[in-house]
Amino acid sequence: MKNAVLSELFDQMADIMEILGEDRFRINTYRRVGRIIGDTPADVEVLLATGQLAEIPGIGKSSLAKIEEFVKTGTMTAHQQLLTKIPPTLLELLAIPSMGPKGVKAVYENLNVTSIAELKDAIEAGSIAELPGFGDKKAATMARGIAFLEKSTGRIRLDQALEAADVVSAFLHDVSGIERIQPAGSLRRRAETIGDVDILVAGRKGEKIVKAFTNAAFVQEVLAAGPTKGSAIIQTEIAGVHVDVRVVPQKSFGAAAQYFTGSKQHNVRLREIAVKAKLKLNEYGLFKGDKMIAGAVEEEVYHKLGLDYIWPLLREDRGEVEAAKAHCLPELIEAQDIKGDLHVHTNASDGDCEIADLAEAARPLGYKYICVTDHSQSTAIANGLTAKRLAAQIKQIHKLNEKLRGITILAGTEVDILANGSLDFDDKLLADLDFVTASIHSGLASAREKVMTRTLKAMDNPYVNCIGHPTGRLIGQREPMDIDMAAVIKHAAQTHTALEVNANPWRLDLKDTHCKMAIEAGVKLAIGTDAHSIGGLGLMGFGVATAGRGWATKADVLNILSLSKLKSWVKLKRP
């Protein structure tokens, strides 16, 4: 049946004409024809052949001719002609929830926005909010709509998955008959993106528990509901998220946690070891013949296989199984090891808060220091500091430190690496700072040679202690720069420069595998939140997890050092 296609064609013609501001009457006619065809249960082709289509009220002569043309030739000239009148990417904007032809017309006419990518830029630049009749709230709705659209085509970010898992876990907490709750899958491994959220529950009344979950108010759509597993799309503030809840008995909880945490590749390795030892491993337990030798406790599954317990962050089959066998797994860093945040913006550039407020907020996190790293002048859209303003800020920080107890504010910068690889501030000013991070914020799409030269040259500067977000990627939004990471890491080792692990879940930059490469080359990681507000300081855990996935121990992370050791480390590079 061609009904659906035809209906869509008429609707799209109406959309395009509305965007172009064409005749209202014709727009309405096309909409009506589209709706009639879409609603008709009978085959349009048959209706056309029998002459019945012409009888339907609302379908006039010219519409009939268009339908006939399409049925005969497979194209519709009027539709083709309309398509030539707009940029080809413009219609993708209509797929954004809450975005109708009127909205598209407004952003296209006033801001020349022709694609989703351009719309995002416009939202970020604040130009949508400034459009008459739009405002902050509409711009935010649009941003959420885009996020939803992006999610629906693929994987979600770690922070989005965590939010969904928290909502479901909190709900399950109050469901009777549940003895334990354990997020599993890629979320428990803290992978950078998540396909679906897996939550494991210990309990006996599987069907009842699954029902409680699939009937919860936050459930948007139930995908499956059986005796041990429920799958649903749940509504969160930003997007719909696919969540699987599995119910297992207590005695299998450890084995199930092991199995459903994965990764698949890691599980395959474990099963091989079991088979070699003439054991059977599955989600119910580890068995010797019919006898269960491990199952309730996850650690025991590993121990009975002759392995040390492997932290979920490491379960990617990247050498952890061999290391567990040889008893030489790394002792991973933990959140409480962190002594300070090395990447924080204040309201002097594009952040929200005063320096003093950030320092106060850092104290309860157990930090001993916090480094203020506002942007430099070239990043004008972020109100980057001029040399003069930075000099004043350094003085201000020294003054604040005189009064502060228990925590020290470090004077730093996130200085721009300019197009030729030189820095936005001269060495004399940089020498007055405690810690210098240098970042690329422009020309990220340039050729490899260009971005490599910039990055390597910045590291050559004796005052540059760290390269910020080394690849510049934004997960799901912007590709990383085309850099040769092995060469960057080698140069970092040679120049005594750290590489940042930017903890913002949009960035996670360096990513896990690059962290591992850096550590193996002896390069220090500097985990920073890139906070622009007090809440932003709370992102540290994402950076710690990412470094952990790269096998980071205390020896590998700069901001685990005490303040005095950090200062000595900085001095080592200075002339």
Ligand code: DGT
């Ligand atoms: P995702 O959801 O794509 O981000 O990644 P995961 O790792 O959460 O994968 P998912 O949700 O398909 O399955 C959860 C875990 O269940 C997975 O990490 C390992 C286990 N699992 C699933 N299917 C298989 C399988 O065919 N073989 C083995 N050995 N394990 C599996």
Ligand code: CA
């Ligand atoms: Ca999953």
Ligand code: CA
């Ligand atoms: Ca799953």
Ligand code: ZN
């Ligand atoms: Zn930056």
